[in-house]
Amino acid sequence: MKCTRCKKLACVSLPSHHSGFCKDCYPLFFTRQVETAIRREKMFTHGERILVALSGGKDSLALMLELKLQGYDITGLHIDLGIPNSSNKARAKVENFCDMHDLTLQVLEMEKEGLPIPEVKAFINRPVCAVCGKVKRHHFNRIAREGGFDVLATGHNLDDEVARLFANTLRWDTAYLSDQGPMLPAAEGFVRKVKPLFRLTEFETANYAFLKGIEIHSAPCPYSGGASFTNHKKLWGELEHRSPGQKFQFYHGFLKRGKPAFPVQEETSGVTLTPCDECGSPTSVGTCSVCRIKATVRENKAKAEATQG
Numbered sequence: 214m215k216c217t218r219c220k221k222l223a224c225v226s227l228p229s230h231h232s233g234f235c236k237d238c239y240p241l242f243f244t245r246q247v248e249t250a251i252r253r254e255k256m257f258t259h260g261e262r263i264l265v266a267l268s269g270g271k272d273s274l275a276l277m278l279e280l281k282l283q284g285y286d287i288t289g290l291h292i293d294l295g296i297p298n299s300s301n302k303a304r305a306k307v308e309n310f311c312d313m314h315d316l317t318l319q320v321l322e323m324e325k326e327g328l329p330i331p332e333v334k335a336f337i338n339r340p341v342c343a344v345c346g347k348v349k350r351h352h353f354n355r356i357a358r359e360g361g362f363d364v365l366a367t368g369h370n371l372d373d374e375v376a377r378l379f380a381n382t383l384r385w386d387t388a389y390l391s392d393q394g395p396m397l398p399a400a401e402g403f404v405r406k407v408k409p410l411f412r413l414t415e416f417e418t419a420n421y422a423f424l425k426g427i428e429i430h431s432a433p434c435p436y437s438g439g440a441s442f443t444n445h446k447k448l449w450g451e452l453e454h455r456s457p458g459q460k461f462q463f464y465h466g467f468l469k470r471g472k473p474a475f476p477v478q479e480e481t482s483g484v485t486l487t488p489c490d491e492c493g494s495p496t497s498v499g500t501c502s503v504c505r506i507k508a509t510v511r512e513n514k515a516k517a518e519a520t521q522g
């Protein structure tokens with residue numbers, strides 16, 4: 214196959230775009246997709262400050278590099294979850310990457326926050342991944358808000374978005390369907406949230422990271438037993454193989470025609486939010502859910518230590 218752009222030998226074929234690219238032209242394809250996402254969804258401008266959540270995986274590091282190359286004002290944020298033999302490796306990849314590309318990075322250690330994820334696993338009787346996700350989103354927003362950032366960007370790609378949309382649709386979860394999308398506008402106490410890679414698949418992002426020589430942390434979280442929505446992603450892999458472009462059509466069709474059918478619900482939009490007594494994050498009750506989780510971990514840990522001692 215020949216490169217769609219320069220007619221040299223292509224190294225990657227993209228059936229959903231009816232094209233193929235050589236290693237020099239592929240990054241241009243990637244850049245165009247990110248530019249289109251930012252422009253069409255009005256994600257941010259060159260005058261705004263962007264906080265980019267960096268896990269150390271291919272998506273968030275590819276996003277960070279691409280936004281740097283596009284000249285945006287970016288700062289990285291890594292949350293060190295404190296998981297033995299895993300978090301240290303992810304953190305090292307993020308730190309090396311930011312050093313190498315001369316990028317500003319903030320690291321938040323969950324250990325120092327009094328909520329290392331192994332303690333969540335040990336002392337909270339709920340699936341650790343759900344709680345961990347909640348804790349991460351809480352700190353993304355808090356740090357963006359306190360640091361005066363205009364927007365928080367994450368590395369979610371098209372496969373992540375399609376799998377989540379599919380799961381929400383299977384359950385007809387109207388509350389989640391009403392705010393799923395690549396751009397969530399700011400609201401009282403919440404910064405704007407964007408997913409500039411939503412037009413690109415996992416394969417397309419991995420290919421960019423590989424061609425740009427980005428060293429990534431690829432081991433899955435030891436607590437999650439693999440990537441999230443694994444089964445749905447497999448199913449969509451088959452659909453896409455049989456009919457290239459299905460993923461994007463499903464997601465794009467939802468944004469254009471499906472989402473308007475799920476307006477923000479009265480019971481959530483009417484709630485008054487006030488700052489959390491402990492951390493200042495917006496909450497509908499006195500103390501926010503993350504501060505309550507922290508308190509429960511503290512209590513249950515103390516009880517466990519008392520019965521052991």
Ligand code: AMP
Nearest residue numbers: 266267268272273290291292367368369
């Ligand atoms: P995941 O839910 O693990 O697929 O991650 C989705 C996105 O969340 C990533 O692309 C990152 O932007 C962000 N993210 C996940 N984990 C972390 C972390 N420990 N620190 C900072 N950002 C993260």
Ligand code: FES
Nearest residue numbers: 341342345434436
């Ligand atoms: Fe949060 Fe694994 S439990 S990343």
Ligand code: ZN
Nearest residue numbers: 489492501504
């Ligand atoms: Zn709080």
